[in-house]
Amino acid sequence: MSAMFVFLIPALIIVAVMILFSFFTSARKKSRISDTKVKDRSTILKEINRKLSSNPKDTQALQTLAELHYTEKNYSQAMKTYGILLDLCAANSRLDQQVINLYFGLSAMKAGVWNEAYKSLVIARTKDPENFEINSSLGNLEYRRGNYEKSVALSRQALKSKPNERECLRSCGLSLYKLRRYKEAAAYLKGAAAGHPDDKETLFALARALYEMNQNEQNCPTIRRAR
Numbered sequence: 001m002s003a004m005f006v007f008l009i010p011a012l013i014i015v016a017v018m019i020l021f022s023f024f025t026s027a028r029k030k031s032r033i034s035d036t037k038v039k040d041r042s043t044i045l046k047e048i049n050r051k052l053s054s055n056p057k058d059t060q061a062l063q064t065l066a067e068l069h070y071t072e073k074n075y076s077q078a079m080k081t082y083g084i085l086l087d088l089c090a091a092n093s094r095l096d097q098q099v100i101n102l103y104f105g106l107s108a109m110k111a112g113v114w115n116e117a118y119k120s121l122v123i124a125r126t127k128d129p130e131n132f133e134i135n136s137s138l139g140n141l142e143y144r145r146g147n148y149e150k151s152v153a154l155s156r157q158a159l160k161s162k163p164n165e166r167e168c169l170r171s172c173g174l175s176l177y178k179l180r181r182y183k184e185a186a187a188y189l190k191g192a193a194a195g196h197p198d199d200k201e202t203l204f205a206l207a208r209a210l211y212e213m214n215q216n217e218q219n220c221p222t223i224r225r226a227r
Helices: 003-056 059-071 075-089 097-110 115-127 132-144 149-161 166-178 182-193 200-219 221-226
Strands: none
Touching: 003 059, 059 075, 059 097, 075 097, 097 115, 097 132, 115 132, 132 149, 132 166, 149 166, 166 182, 166 200, 182 200
């Protein structure tokens, strides 16, 4: 038994050293990757600023800056930069106005600037009516504007691509609830409410829809006779 321990203890020490070495090596690699990303971003911004300082209408620099803001979820700045690009589209045929308008609208949507988002996304949809982001966003906006039938149609169109997308389920369910189509509403609202106990609007609409469904069943003569 003592001989076994003589061999076992050094083996355990070697394994422990290997694990620690692997951990610190991995940590250093992650740190280097993070530092590289920061340096890359810094380099990109320096290049953008250099170009824009000499030419504020440099479209390549503006597009890179807009994409960077959008990727980093800085939607207010992304909207502002895409807005500048939109103004330049009339004088520059090389700019893709459809794509710029789309991302201006999506940035406005995510920044909570509803009117600007609505105008841009309605235009974008004329060119790309199957686009999930467009239909999902417009479904939400039409609900906010009180256009419930339109919201249902757009949300359902978006759900064809992503059947479990919560925001689409929510917009569709709440719109159907407002239209007093309680049975249809409940099906969508259940999906939207799952895992979101703080969404009081959805939970209230679901509870009320289920209540109204139960009341309708109780008041239905056929069901009363069956009971």
